[in-house]
Amino acid sequence: MARPDEGATPDAELWVRPYTVINGRTRPSTVLDLTSLVRATGKGLVGPEQLGHEHAQALQLCHSPTSVAEVAAHLRQPVMVAKVLLSDLIDSGAITARFPAVLGTTDPALLEKLLDGLRRL
Amino acid sequence: MVSDASDMFPTQFKILIAGGFGVGKTTFVGTVSEIAPLTTEETLTSASEGTDHLTGVENKVTTTVAMDFGRITFAMQNMVLYLFGTPGQNRFWFMWDELSRGALGAVVLADTRRLQDCFAAVEFFERRGIKFLVAINEFDGAYRYQADEIRSALELDASVPLVRCDARNMRSASNALITLVEHIVAKSSSRTTEDSVDVNRIRS
Numbered sequence: 460m461a462r463p464d465e466g467a468t469p470d471a472e473l474w475v476r477p478y479t480v481i482n483g484r485t486r487p488s489t490v491l492d493l494t495s496l497v498r499a500t501g502k503g504l505v506g507p508e509q510l511g512h513e514h515a516q517a518l519q520l521c522h523s524p525t526s527v528a529e530v531a532a533h534l535r536q537p538v539m540v541a542k543v544l545l546s547d548l549i550d551s552g553a554i555t556a557r558f559p560a561v562l563g564t565t566d567p568a569l570l571e572k573l574l575d576g577l578r579r580l
Numbered sequence: 581m582v583s584d585a586s587d588m589f590p591t592q593f594k595i596l597i598a599g600g601f602g603v604g605k606t607t608f609v610g611t612v613s614e615i616a617p618l619t620t621e622e623t624l625t626s627a628s629e630g631t632d633h634l635t636g637v638e639n640k641v642t643t644t645v646a647m648d649f650g651r652i653t654f655a656m657q658n659m660v661l662y663l664f665g666t667p668g669q670n671r672f673w674f675m676w677d678e679l680s681r682g683a684l685g686a687v688v689l690a691d692t693r694r695l696q697d698c699f700a701a702v703e704f705f706e707r708r709g710i711k712f713l714v715a716i717n718e719f720d721g722a723y724r725y726q727a728d729e730i731r732s733a734l735e736l737d738a739s740v741p742l743v744r745c746d747a748r749n750m751r752s753a754s755n756a757l758i759t760l761v762e763h764i765v766a767k768s769s770s771r772t773t774e775d776s777v778d779v780n781r782i783r784s
Contacts, residue, residue: 493620493649493678494662496589524589526662528649532618557589564591564684565768573593573661574761576654580612580754 480513480540487546489556493528493538496557497521497545503553510553517544521554591659595757596679597648598666598705599689600697604717604747605665606648608689611753613650613663620647647679661757666701676704685760686712689747692722695733702734711764715745715756739767 491497499521510518513534520530531541548554564570597605610617648665664679680686686705690698698714705712714736718724725733727742736742741763746752 492681493664494592494594494682496592498589526592526651528620528647528662528664529618529651531620532649537621564593565764567765567769569591569659570761570765570768572657573654573659574758574765576652576657576659576661577754577758577761579654580652580750 480511480536481543481547484543485539487539487542489546489549490558491527491542491545491556492558493526495527496524497527497530497549497554498524498556500553500555503548503551513544514547517541518548518553521545521548524557590653591657593659593661594664594683595661595760596664596666596683596686596710597689598686598698598701598712599717600691600694600701603689603691603694603697605689608687608717608745608747608753608756609648609650609663609665611748611750612652612757614653615651617648617650617665620649647675673704680704680708680710683710685764686710687756687760688712688714689717689745690714690730690734691717691719692725692730693719695730699734702736706737711760711767713741713743713756713760713763715743717745717747 499518513536516534517530520533527541527545528538530545531538534541534544536544545554545556549556597608599605606617647667650663652661652663653659654661664683666679667675686701688698688701688705702712702714704710714730714734716730730736731738731742741759743756743759744752745756
């Protein structure tokens with residue numbers, strides 16, 4: 460009972476590749492959430508030409524503040540793989556990340572602003 | 581954690597879109613999102629389909645959990661709202677923990693033809709104290725139940741808003757989000773506001 464929206468189809472090809480990209484690592488060095496925002500700093504200890512293909516691709520996606528979930532979707536990689544790639548880039552100084560500190564706020568002023576935005580949709 | 585000047589990053593909100601399989605979560609996300617719904621995958625190793633416990637490493641298969649997500653940017657407010665469609669199958673519930681962390685609230689989509697499919701989501705959010713509303717995604721040809729019938733079927737707390745919604749319709753879907761945020765504001769600002777809410781109110 461594989462259901463299409465759950466993506467429960469094992470795909471041998473896909474399952475070999477992702478973790479090869481990150482040398483089998485399954486823990487990012489920086490704690491990242493799905494909604495953590497990452498952004499390129501324009502700097503970095505490693506030049507773009509020295510970055511691997513996937514790291515370079517991930518870096519390209521970070522021109523403006525982008526969520527980890529979005530980077531993973533665009534890379535077509537599992538979230539954990541994206542997290543490891545991004546934490547490598549953070550370690551090298553190429554990107555900066557912000558853990559969504561204000562996520563889940565119930566600050567009425569912020570929620571009113573959000574409502575204002577939703578009503579203008 | 582590397583940090584940066586916080587004003588460069590927008591304020592973020594996260595709302596979960598939950599409910600059973602085929603209830604319209606992906607449609608809902610796609611309708612309100614400014615980007616085409618993206619699918620992220622999380623890999624996991626789990627017991628193969630049909631077994632409820634791990635019977636041994638040899639029986640494990642690697643599968644993916646797909647989560648749809650969308651985004652709405654409010655440039656004027658420097659805010660971004662993320663919408664995450666939760667994986668529907670029960671065996672992916674551990675994913676809900678990360679998804680629900682820091683979530684502002686949740687929209688539980690329900691189909692009156694298969695109301696039981698959303699019981700699990702309702703219970704999950706109740707237990708975690710995550711504020712939510714139930715949106716009846718009205719499918720063509722589905723019997724239109726009265727609000728109180730649906731409430732009692734779901735054993736829904738009187739303070740939980742119940743709305744009708746067409747997940748394909750931008751206005752209808754965004755109204756569900758507005759009602760949810762209004763509910764959260766009312767809940768967190770004062771108890772007296774809550775008392776004045778008409779429990780049987782149902783919006784189109």
